Each structure stands twice: as C-alpha cells, then as structure tokens.
Amino acid sequence: MTAPPGAAVRTAGLQKTYPASGPRPAVPAVQGIDLDVPRGEFFGLLGPNGAGKSTTIGMLTTLVVPTGGTAHVCGLDVVRDAVEIKRRIGVVSQNNTLDSDLTVAENLEFRGRFFGLGAREARKRADELLELFGLGDTRGGNPFEISGGQAKRVMICRALVHGPEVLFLDEPTAGLDPQTRTNLWEVLRELQASGQTILLTTHYMEEAEALCDRVAVVDHGKILASGTVDQLKGTAGADTVITVAYDAPPPDRIHALADRTGISKVEINGGQVRVFATEPDGLLGELVALGAAEGVGVTDASQLRPSLETVFLTLTGRDYRE
Amino acid sequence: MTAPVLAPPPPARATLPRTFAAMMAREARVMRKNFLSTFVRVLVQPVMFVFVFAYVLPKLGGGAMAGGPGGPTFSTILVPGLVGSSIIMQAMMAVIFPLMMELNWQKSITDRALAPVPIPLLAVQKILAAALQGLIGGLLVFPAVLFIHADGQAPEVHVANWPVLIVVMLAGSLLAAAGGLLLGTLLNPQKVQVLFAIVLLPMTMLGCVYYPWSALEDIRWLQIVSLFNPLVYISEGLRAALTPDIPHMPAWAFLLAVLGGTVLLTWAATRTFTKRVLT
Ligand SMILES: Nc1ncnc2c1ncn2[C@@H]1O[C@H](COP(=O)(O)OP(=O)(O)OP(=O)(O)O)[C@@H](O)[C@H]1O
Ligand SMILES: [Mg+2]
Numbered sequence: 082m083t084a085p086p087g088a089a090v091r092t093a094g095l096q097k098t099y100p101a102s103g104p105r106p107a108v109p110a111v112q113g114i115d116l117d118v119p120r121g122e123f124f125g126l127l128g129p130n131g132a133g134k135s136t137t138i139g140m141l142t143t144l145v146v147p148t149g150g151t152a153h154v155c156g157l158d159v160v161r162d163a164v165e166i167k168r169r170i171g172v173v174s175q176n177n178t179l180d181s182d183l184t185v186a187e188n189l190e191f192r193g194r195f196f197g198l199g200a201r202e203a204r205k206r207a208d209e210l211l212e213l214f215g216l217g218d219t220r221g222g223n224p225f226e227i228s229g230g231q232a233k234r235v236m237i238c239r240a241l242v243h244g245p246e247v248l249f250l251d252e253p254t255a256g257l258d259p260q261t262r263t264n265l266w267e268v269l270r271e272l273q274a275s276g277q278t279i280l281l282t283t284h285y286m287e288e289a290e291a292l293c294d295r296v297a298v299v300d301h302g303k304i305l306a307s308g309t310v311d312q313l314k315g316t317a318g319a320d321t322v323i324t325v326a327y328d329a330p331p332p333d334r335i336h337a338l339a340d341r342t343g344i345s346k347v348e349i350n351g352g353q354v355r356v357f358a359t360e361p362d363g364l365l366g367e368l369v370a371l372g373a374a375e376g377v378g379v380t381d382a383s384q385l386r387p388s389l390e391t392v393f394l395t396l397t398g399r400d401y402r403e
Numbered sequence: 404m405t406a407p408v409l410a411p412p413p414p415a416r417a418t419l420p421r422t423f424a425a426m427m428a429r430e431a432r433v434m435r436k437n438f439l440s441t442f443v444r445v446l447v448q449p450v451m452f453v454f455v456f457a458y459v460l461p462k463l464g465g466g467a468m469a470g471g472p473g474g475p476t477f478s479t480i481l482v483p484g485l486v487g488s489s490i491i492m493q494a495m496m497a498v499i500f501p502l503m504m505e506l507n508w509q510k511s512i513t514d515r516a517l518a519p520v521p522i523p524l525l526a527v528q529k530i531l532a533a534a535l536q537g538l539i540g541g542l543l544v545f546p547a548v549l550f551i552h553a554d555g556q557a558p559e560v561h562v563a564n565w566p567v568l569i570v571v572m573l574a575g576s577l578l579a580a581a582g583g584l585l586l587g588t589l590l591n592p593q594k595v596q597v598l599f600a601i602v603l604l605p606m607t608m609l610g611c612v613y614y615p616w617s618a619l620e621d622i623r624w625l626q627i628v629s630l631f632n633p634l635v636y637i638s639e640g641l642r643a644a645l646t647p648d649i650p651h652m653p654a655w656a657f658l659l660a661v662l663g664g665t666v667l668l669t670w671a672a673t674r675t676f677t678k679r680v681l682t
Contacts, residue, residue: 099682125643144513145682167519168417178514181504182433191432194425195518197417206412 087156089247089278090118090141096149097302110136112302113150117296118280120246123273125293126282133302135175135284138251141280155246168196171240175251177232179224179239186211186220189239196243197380203242211237214268220318230261238269248272250281254288265289286389298393300343305396314387320345320357322391325368326381327352333369352380358396413419417519423528426500427519430532434539443494445540449485450547453478455564457552473648478558482548483641484612487575489544491634493535494579495586502587503595504678516607516680526584526676533580534573541572545592567654573639574661579634581668588675610634615642615648 137217139145143163194204297307343360412567457478620627642651
C-alpha cells in the first residue's frame with residue numbers, strides 16, 4: 082500500500098451538538114476533540130457508552146455534520162470534500178448495516194462496483210475477500226441469517242473491497258463471544274501489519290490495550306488523556322487501585338494512609354475506600370486488618386493492577402463498568 | 404482462519420456516473436430477484452377490478468354502467484385510470500418500504516450514504532429506481548386491462564399521441580416516486596400504515612380512475628378537491644393519449660401539473676432526505 086504523506090486523520094476542536102428536538106434538550110455529544118493519527122497507525126478511541134465515539138466516527142466519515150472545529154481525513158475536509166473522502170475510507174458501523182436484499186457475496190460485489198470496479202473485477206474481489214476471511218460458506222446466504230461474528234467479518238470485508246486508505250471500526254467486537262472476539266483481533270492485527278491505517282472505537286479496555294498503538298480516552302465528548310498505552314499507564318494510571326467495601330463507616334486510621342510513601346491517593350466514599358498505590362504489596366491485607374481491629378467487616382475487595390482501567394479510574398474517579 | 408494478506412484491489416474509477424450506474428444495477432438485481440412476487444402484487448388488484456367490472460357485471464346485465472348504448476364501455480374508461488393508479492401505487496411503495504427499513508431498522512441508511520456520491524444524488528437515485536418500478540407496474544397492467552372483458556365490452560384504446568403517452572408515463576412515475584420519498588422522509592414508521600389508509604386509498608379511489616374528471620361536473624366540490632390529487636392528472640393525461648374520444652383535461656393542464664409537480668417534489672424530497680441522512 083502506498084502511503085501518501087500527511088496525517089490519516091486530523092481534527093482540531095471538533096464539536097458536535099445535536100440540536101434540541103421536542104422536549105429533549107440539545108446534546109453536546111462531542112465538545113472539542115483534537116486528534117492526529119498518522120498513516121499506518123492503529124488508533125483507539127476508548128470510552129464508555131455515550132462518550133461520543135460514534136458521533137466522532139460519524140463526523141470523520143462525513144455522515145455527521147460538525148457544529149464546530151475542523152476535521153480532515155487524508156488531508157481532505159470532511160464537509161467540503163465529503164465525496165472524495167468517502168472514496169478513500171472504509172467504515173464498519175456499530176450495527177449490522179448489510180444490505181438484506183442481497184446475498185453476502187453480492188453485498189461485497191456491489192460495494193466494489195459503487196467504488197468503481199467493473200462487475201467481473203468486483204465479483205472476483207468479493208470471492209477473494211470471502212475466502213481470505215474464512216467466509217466462503219456464507220457467500221450465497223442472507224446477511225441476516227449468519228452469526229454475529231460472521232456478519233462483522235463480512236462488514237469488514239465490505240469495508241475493504243476498494244482498498245481504503247483508512248479503515249474506521251465502530252465497536253467491532255461489541256456483543257461477540259470471547260472466542261470470536263479474539264479471532265477478530267487477530268484479523269485486525271494482520272490488517273495493520275499489512276500497512277492498513279485503522280481507527281477503532283471500543284469500550285473494552287483490554288481491546289484497546291491488545292490492539293492499539295495509541296489510545297485516546299474519551300468521556301462526555303472530551304479527550305481525558307491520550308498516548309500509547311504504556312504512556313497512559315505511566316502517567317495517569319501508574320497506580321494499582323485497591324477497592325475495599327466495609328460494612329460500616331471505614332476505620333479512622335485509613336485517613337493516615339494517604340501520607341505514606343507509595344500511596345498516591347485515598348478516596349473514601351461512604352463505606353467504600355479506594356487506595357491508589359505505586360507500592361501495593363500487602364496493602365489489601367492491611368486494609369482488612371485495619372477494619373477488623375475496629376470491628377468493621379469487609380463485604381467486597383478488589384485489586385486492579387495498572388491498566389487502562391486504572392487510568393480511567395484515576396482520570397474520572399468513576400468505575401469504568403458503572 | 405488464514406492470514407488476510409490482502410492484495411490491493413484493482414484500480415478503481417469511482418466517477419459519479421459509474422457509481423450511479425452501479426447503484427442502479429443493484430436495484431435491477433433486486434428487482435430481478437423479486438420479479439415474480441412483484442408481478443403478482445402489481446397485477447392482482449387491477450385484474451380483479453377489470454374482471455368484476457368488465458366481465459362479471461356486464462355478464463350479469465349491468466353492462467350500461469358507463470355511457471349508454473353507443474357510449475364508451477366502462478373498460479375504455481378504466482384502462483388509463485388503472486394504469487395510472489398502478490404507476491402511483493408501485494412507485495410509492497417501491498420507495499417507501501425500503502426507506503422505512505433503511506431509516507429505522509439498524510439505520511442502514513448510514514451505510515448507503517457511504518457510497519461515494521453526494522447525498523442529494525442518492526435521493527435522486529432512489530427516485531429514479533422507484534420511478535422505474537412504477538413504470539413497470541403501469542406497463543404490466545396494460546395487457547390485463549386490454550384483454551379481460553366480456554364480449555362486446557372491449558376497451559376502445561389506441562395510442563393517439565405517443566409523445567403525451569410517454570411524457571405522462573415517465574413524469575407520472577417520477578412524480579409518484581418523489582412524492583413517496585418526501586412522505587417517507589417526513590413520516591415516522593408508525594405512521595406508514597396510516598399513510599396507506601388515509602392517503603393512498605382515497606387518492607386512488609378519487610383519482611379519476613373510474614370516471615373522467617369532466618364527469619364530476621355534477622359534484623362540483625369534488626371536482627375541485629380532486630385537483631389536489633396528482634393521480635387525476637396522470638389518469639387524464641393517459642386518457643388524452645389513449646382514449647381521446649372520452650372527454651379529458653386540456654394538455655396544458657395535465658402537463659403543467661405532472662411536470663411541475665415532478666420538479667417541485669423532487670426538489671423537496673431531495674432536501675428532506677439529505678436532512679434525514681446527514682445528522
Ligand atoms: N442523532 C442523535 N440525536 C441526538 N442525540 C444523539 C444522536 N446520536 C447520539 N446522540 C447522543 O450523543 C451522545 C453521544 O452518543 P454516541 O453515540 O456518539 O456515543 P458512543 O460513545 O458511540 O456510545 P455507545 O458506546 O453507546 O455507542 C449520547 O448522549 C447520545 O444520546
Ligand atoms: Mg457508539
């Protein structure tokens with residue numbers, strides 16, 4: 082793949098506010114996002130439900146009109162050069178948007194033809210892709226009568242028919258079983274290895290960690306932090322997070338922990354105590370013992386080693402799964 | 404799974420005309436697949452209609468339903484009307500049903516919108532494809548209404564004016580398709596049932612399908628209200644082209660309405676469609 086110079090994706094202060102409609106007030110879904118994704122990179126937008134991931138992808142793929150800021154894909158403006166951008170990108174959306182009037186193979190064939198391939202070329206390309214992705218058996222089937230994992234792979238094939246410069250994937254593994262998900266990861270890794278630029282959204286920490294060169298953590302339409310996974314862990318989330326839920330107000334002596342070296346922060350929220358520590362050895366046991374000494378029992382306890390999950394906890398103070 | 408060592412695609416030439424043609428080719432493929440069911444759906448209603456009114460009733464002795472001895476047979480009046488209503492029904496259904504799916508179910512319209520064309524062109528493509536189906540619907544009805552009748556009840560039809568016939572059939576199909584796209588983008592899916600009950604049915608019943616517009620003279624208010632019904636102009640235009648001896652509207656009137664309406668509705672539908680697709 083020839084990689085022309087310049088960033089694959091670049092945004093500055095990108096915003097989208099969905100206008101109010103009826104009783105629903107306006108929704109500021111994306112509130113000033115700056116991205117710079119070089120060609121060849123595997124970039125991840127990581128955030129919980131409603132963070133604004135799909136809206137951002139929508140703007141980059143020309144289907145959502147920004148209400149502020151700028152966005153360029155392959156050096157082209159998403160508003161002014163929408164058609165040219167569409168020629169150069171492949172998109173796998175969150176839902177199954179395959180064409181239910183066509184078979185699986187026809188879906189790919191016509192996608193190829195939409196992008197300028199001749200009928201015979203397009204059919205050949207469709208067959209090659211289906212074979213390559215292990216979908217040969219589904220070719221004559223209806224795209225809504227195949228498994229979710231197969232449908233996702235068909236959508237990826239469809240997005241690749243015309244050899245896009247940038248591939249956008251919106252939560253590609255949501256709703257897939259773990260086995261299927263790992264298979265899909267393998268496919269995506271190999272694609273990147275072949276030089277494909279990929280921008281993916283996910284709300285699975287481990288997915289971003291497993292796949293992405295760089296990650297931007299988004300929440301409420303803003304980027305909280307970005308960088309390589311290691312950088313993020315090194316700055317925002319170097320800590321191990323220990324969470325202990327007591328069955329009564331936590332023991333007083335916990336407050337003193339905050340001053341100890343190796344502990345960065347102690348958060349107390351009702352009966353729940355969260356300790357952010359760079360030196361977590363023995364800490365969990367100590368927290369249990371502290372409670373026991375004052376007659377306070379422990380109902381739940383967990384220890385998270387530094388990961389994107391702890392990054393998120395550190396940045397937002399919220400549990401990612403909430 | 405084998406490693407997707409993906410070969411680059413053959414060089415593509417995604418010019419707007421090529422993409423547009425490919426989109427139409429997709430429609431043709433789908434039409435071909437559904438041909439039999441479409442065929443049946445298109446034909447049942449008009450065939451039943453001519454069967455009852457041009458065959459059964461005349462046999463029962465109710466033959467003088469229209470005109471009188473020496474006047475035109477009812478089937479002569481029916482031919483243009485049934486062709487016109489078939490055009491309208493088929494074109495509107497051809498655009499509305501898929502659109503409802505695409506706009507609401509899985510929101511697959513976002514995917515169609517990723518084809519490398521401007522969104523308004525996508526709207527035009529939808530109109531053209533549906534118009535084509537309307538046109539086919541109209542053409543399919545011809546043989547049915549020409550050949551099903553009792554003895555002596557044959558319609559007296561001949562093409563008196565080819566240009567008018569072609570213009571009315573083509574523009575009528577486009578008009579209906581554009582109207583369908585407009586309604587489909589304005590209405591939410593729950594209201595589509597209602598659309599068929601309170602818009603399409605009255606429109607076809609009162610679309611001068613079963614009588615010429617001039618015959619409404621005795622019900623003046625209905626004659627005037629009918630002028631808001633686009634089907635009236637298509638039926639009357641087809642009467643002018645096929646059964647010129649039956650009284651019909653002047654050419655300027657139906658041509659103005661059909662052509663003007665097509666331009667207006669296409670413009671409006673293109674706008675509402677673009678608004679729905681680009682959020
Ligand atoms: N068309 C729309 N009209 C109004 N509000 C919208 C629209 N689309 C999304 N929103 C709102 O914008 C916010 C961001 O939504 P978005 O779909 O971008 O989030 P997301 O990160 O993709 O979430 P998820 O993980 O659930 O897919 C949400 O509050 C959502 O309700
Ligand atoms: Mg989303």
